[in-house]
Amino acid sequence: MSLPKSLSAEKGVRRSILRTWEVYLGLFLGLGVALTFYVGVMSDFENRTIDLRFQSRGGLPLAKDMVLVVVEDESLARLGPWPWPRAVHGRLAKRLKEAGACVIGFDMYFNEPSSYGAEDDVEFVKSIKETGNVLLPVVIERKQVWDNETMEFVDRNKAEVPLPELRKAHSGEGFIDMEFKKMNPDGVLRYVYLENKAAGETFFPLGVVMASRFLGQTLTSDERGVRLGEHFLPVFTHREWPRHDQPVSSFMINYANQTGFFDEIPYHEVLDGKFRPDLFRGKAVMVGTRSKGTSEDRKFCPFGVLLGMEVHAHLFQTIVSGRTFSRLPPVGSAILLVFAALVVAMVLARGLGMVGNLFTMLLFLGWMVAANIGFRYELVLEVIPVIILLPAQWAITRLIQQFVVLGQRNRELAHINLELEKRVRELSILNKISEAVNFMGNLSQTLDDILKKAVEVLGAERGSLLLLDEGYENLVEQAVIVGADEAGGFDPELKEQFKIGEGIAGEAFSKGIPRLIPDVSREPEFKALPRSDQAIRSIICVPLKVKETPIGVVNIVNKVIGTFNSEDLELANTMANQAAIVIEKARLYNLATIDGLTGLIVHRHFQSRMEEEFRRSKRYEKPLSIIMTDIDHFKKFNDTWGHQTGDLVLREVAKCLRLSIRDTDMAARYGGEEFAVILPETDMDGAALFAERLRQRVELAEYPGPKGLLKVTISLGVSSMPFNNADSTAEMIKAADEALYSAKHSGRNKVGLAPQGGPVLAPAPEPAPAPEPASALAPAPAPAPDPVPVPAPASAPASALASDPVPVPAPAPAPAPDPAPPGS
Numbered sequence: 001m002s003l004p005k006s007l008s009a010e011k012g013v014r015r016s017i018l019r020t021w022e023v024y025l026g027l028f029l030g031l032g033v034a035l036t037f038y039v040g041v042m043s044d045f046e047n048r049t050i051d052l053r054f055q056s057r058g059g060l061p062l063a064k065d066m067v068l069v070v071v072e073d074e075s076l077a078r079l080g081p082w083p084w085p086r087a088v089h090g091r092l093a094k095r096l097k098e099a100g101a102c103v104i105g106f107d108m109y110f111n112e113p114s115s116y117g118a119e120d121d122v123e124f125v126k127s128i129k130e131t132g133n134v135l136l137p138v139v140i141e142r143k144q145v146w147d148n149e150t151m152e153f154v155d156r157n158k159a160e161v162p163l164p165e166l167r168k169a170h171s172g173e174g175f176i177d178m179e180f181k182k183m184n185p186d187g188v189l190r191y192v193y194l195e196n197k198a199a200g201e202t203f204f205p206l207g208v209v210m211a212s213r214f215l216g217q218t219l220t221s222d223e224r225g226v227r228l229g230e231h232f233l234p235v236f237t238h239r240e241w242p243r244h245d246q247p248v249s250s251f252m253i254n255y256a257n258q259t260g261f262f263d264e265i266p267y268h269e270v271l272d273g274k275f276r277p278d279l280f281r282g283k284a285v286m287v288g289t290r291s292k293g294t295s296e297d298r299k300f301c302p303f304g305v306l307l308g309m310e311v312h313a314h315l316f317q318t319i320v321s322g323r324t325f326s327r328l329p330p331v332g333s334a335i336l337l338v339f340a341a342l343v344v345a346m347v348l349a350r351g352l353g354m355v356g357n358l359f360t361m362l363l364f365l366g367w368m369v370a371a372n373i374g375f376r377y378e379l380v381l382e383v384i385p386v387i388i389l390l391p392a393q394w395a396i397t398r399l400i401q402q403f404v405v406l407g408q409r410n411r412e413l414a415h416i417n418l419e420l421e422k423r424v425r426e427l428s429i430l431n432k433i434s435e436a437v438n439f440m441g442n443l444s445q446t447l448d449d450i451l452k453k454a455v456e457v458l459g460a461e462r463g464s465l466l467l468l469d470e471g472y473e474n475l476v477e478q479a480v481i482v483g484a485d486e487a488g489g490f491d492p493e494l495k496e497q498f499k500i501g502e503g504i505a506g507e508a509f510s511k512g513i514p515r516l517i518p519d520v521s522r523e524p525e526f527k528a529l530p531r532s533d534q535a536i537r538s539i540i541c542v543p544l545k546v547k548e549t550p551i552g553v554v555n556i557v558n559k560v561i562g563t564f565n566s567e568d569l570e571l572a573n574t575m576a577n578q579a580a581i582v583i584e585k586a587r588l589y590n591l592a593t594i595d596g597l598t599g600l601i602v603h604r605h606f607q608s609r610m611e612e613e614f615r616r617s618k619r620y621e622k623p624l625s626i627i628m629t630d631i632d633h634f635k636k637f638n639d640t641w642g643h644q645t646g647d648l649v650l651r652e653v654a655k656c657l658r659l660s661i662r663d664t665d666m667a668a669r670y671g672g673e674e675f676a677v678i679l680p681e682t683d684m685d686g687a688a689l690f691a692e693r694l695r696q697r698v699e700l701a702e703y704p705g706p707k708g709l710l711k712v713t714i715s716l717g718v719s720s721m722p723f724n725n726a727d728s729t730a731e732m733i734k735a736a737d738e739a740l741y742s743a744k745h746s747g748r749n750k751v752g753l754a755p756q757g758g759p760v761l762a763p764a765p766e767p768a769p770a771p772e773p774a775s776a777l778a779p780a781p782a783p784a785p786d787p788v789p790v791p792a793p794a795s796a797p798a799s800a801l802a803s804d805p806v807p808v809p810a811p812a813p814a815p816a817p818d819p820a821p822p823g824s
Helices: 005-038 043-057 073-079 086-098 118-131 164-169 206-215 267-272 308-321 330-348 354-376 384-436 443-457 503-511 566-593 603-620 634-641 643-660 684-700 729-745 773-777 798-802
Strands: 066-071 103-106 134-147 152-160 172-175 196-198 201-203 219-222 225-228 231-234 236-238 248-252 263-266 284-289 298-301 304-307 460-468 475-482 515-517 539-546 549-559 624-631 666-671 674-680 703-705 708-710 714-721 751-753
Touching: 005 330, 005 384, 043 354, 043 384, 066 073, 066 267, 066 308, 073 267, 086 103, 086 118, 086 267, 086 284, 103 206, 118 164, 134 164, 134 206, 152 196, 172 201, 172 206, 206 219, 206 225, 206 231, 206 284, 206 308, 263 267, 284 308, 298 308, 304 308, 330 354, 330 384, 354 384, 384 566, 443 460, 443 549, 443 566, 503 515, 503 539, 503 549, 515 566, 539 566, 549 566, 603 624, 603 666, 603 674, 603 729, 624 634, 624 643, 624 684, 624 729, 634 643, 643 666, 643 674, 643 684, 643 703, 674 684, 684 714, 684 751, 714 729, 729 751
Parallel strands: 066 263, 066 284, 103 134, 103 284, 134 172, 714 751
Antiparallel strands: 134 152, 196 201, 219 225, 225 231, 236 248, 298 304, 460 475, 460 549, 515 539, 539 549, 624 674, 624 714, 666 674, 703 708
16 A cells, blocks of 8 residues: 555655764764774774784785894803803904994893993993994883972883993994883783983984984984984874873884794804804894893784894884884874764665665775775774774664664554544445435435435534536535434525525535535634524535536534544545435436436336336245326316326326335336336235225325316226236236226226236226316315225235225226227
8 A cells, every 4th residue: 555645755754854863873873982992992902903914914025124143042052151241242243343234233231330340341332432333222111219309209211221431432222121001001012102201311212223323314203203314103192091091102013023034143153253244234233132041021012922122123124114004093083983984874874775784884894804905005994993883883773773664664554554444434434325325216315315424424413415406506405414313404594595606505516625614603704594503613515526517515514522623524525425426326317217207217117126026026925016097087187278287287196106105115107197006015905905095195185276276086907916827027017907997997086906817807886976177177175074994904005004994996897898098
């Protein structure tokens, strides 16, 4: 079932509302996830995805600019226990210088005097001066120190620097300790500070200082990062949970691999000269320890465990190779998240189809693929916020949409149910109207039934039904109902108001538009009824139209409870449409079956009904009678008084006939001045009694003529089955017709009965002579006294039993040989 236009419009409005809440939901979720990401709640999970991306990318090509000189177990075995004399480190530096090393960095502490005496320190100072480009480490620790200004202990950075004489001899220094509490709380070293300050001095990481010396560039720094000539090291300012109160600015090392990425040679082999001639030429050299018992420094990185000097070597290689990571600041990532949430919200708002689902899935997968591929090209995209945002937004939005659509469909179903109930009610009303109209041959009864049902269904006090008169000029009342169970008369003063184009009904008829007036006191144009007992409070006027042509109007007045509303008007209009069709069919039926002069059924319809009743009588073995009647001397009457008076007599006799029959009986104009009556379930005795009473009613009736009152008589012939053993309707009609001729030959104004299987019985002499038409101008005589009662047969018609009983004349002598023609 298609939805009404009003519901479709309502659905469109609701669709725009849906888009509004979906966008707001997307904005809310986007802001929530972005804020959570910004304060660092997701940092630990994001770092783990970075580790996975390192492992997914794999190792980079081997480094060619760095060589590691490692103190390992064999070197300790050859050179003795640790620590060695610093003069040994001096010889190593000279040997590396001779081998062509550009810069040498020691990942060893020299912040205390040598345990081998001052001469050892002097020798080491002399060696590094001769070597040049030797870098020594600095250790920066957070310690509580006494502040002379505040006179209390405060937390400050304290730098453990090399001995003063070493600081004068070396070419530079860099810190080698790595911070874990703020930047790397899980113990995996991913980020490093690019600078640290202590006691008014600024220090850079050892790997950064080595890269500066190797590239021959001066180090400069600002809030965005550190610059070495064309090489720029951007810092990433972010918060790490749970220490999210202060942002941390750090640099992310691009680890190339675990162990084996750099060329590596044992310490003792360098001293012994056991290395390739080009191993150190033009390269940077990092010297550190690996063997246990030598204060080895081990760190965790995304690829696993590395030596501390390897971490600085990777930092050096990141700078020299130019493969530094690019990463949006948290604010930029947060804005991108909110934007993505809004885009997804607008796509999901378009409906529950697969487009929104596919878009969200492709965006999610595309972001994951882009994050993985981008990492291979040193682009870091945030993954965890997207993993949380997009699935959550999709699931929540779709869930709410399902509830919204479910509620919407429930409302639509409720609306459809209301429509169905309304249509069922309308169909029920139409069915009731159809049931009420059980006899289409009687137009007045049809109109009464329709209007009565309309008043009942609409709960009104009364109503009226107006149809065009025969001249198609005025609306005249055809049926009036006061209440559902009570019929009432029509106010003659109101009739004058119901002219075409005048009054409420006339306006509704002329314009063909229903009128609803809930409160007539507020309608200045309303013409109220003058009678107070029929005061109109609320009214509905609905035109009756057949193919858009008005044929009348229905007025429903005063709702019993409350006032009429638009639903009542729509219901009344539905009933009016159905009623108009029924009325038009009844009119056409009347035109085809009812004689216009007498109001009785025509000959053709009489024959059809006679056949039906004859078959029914045969099937159910019920009696059936027929009466043929003729107005006596009608031809002379017509010739004397004219055809107009003759038509008047025909109408009056037909009226007597209609008033005498039951609802189940059928009276017809058989032809000219002849009439016929079908009496279902009536035997010969009942039919004879009915015929006699009809004869007396016509005889006693008086009709206004041109020169006074007129009186006529009729002759009747009766046949019945199974009394007459007729095999067809033609035989029954013939038998009744012969009985009619017999009555006319015996003196007229009599009832003739068709005999059972014998000649037609002549009626008995009439009890009083019938008046001749010539004496019709005389005043009508006084009615005769009531005759002696005759018991009525059990099967007599109800209408016959309701009349005063009269004697049935005895059979008359045999009729004359020459029967008189009808109309004589």
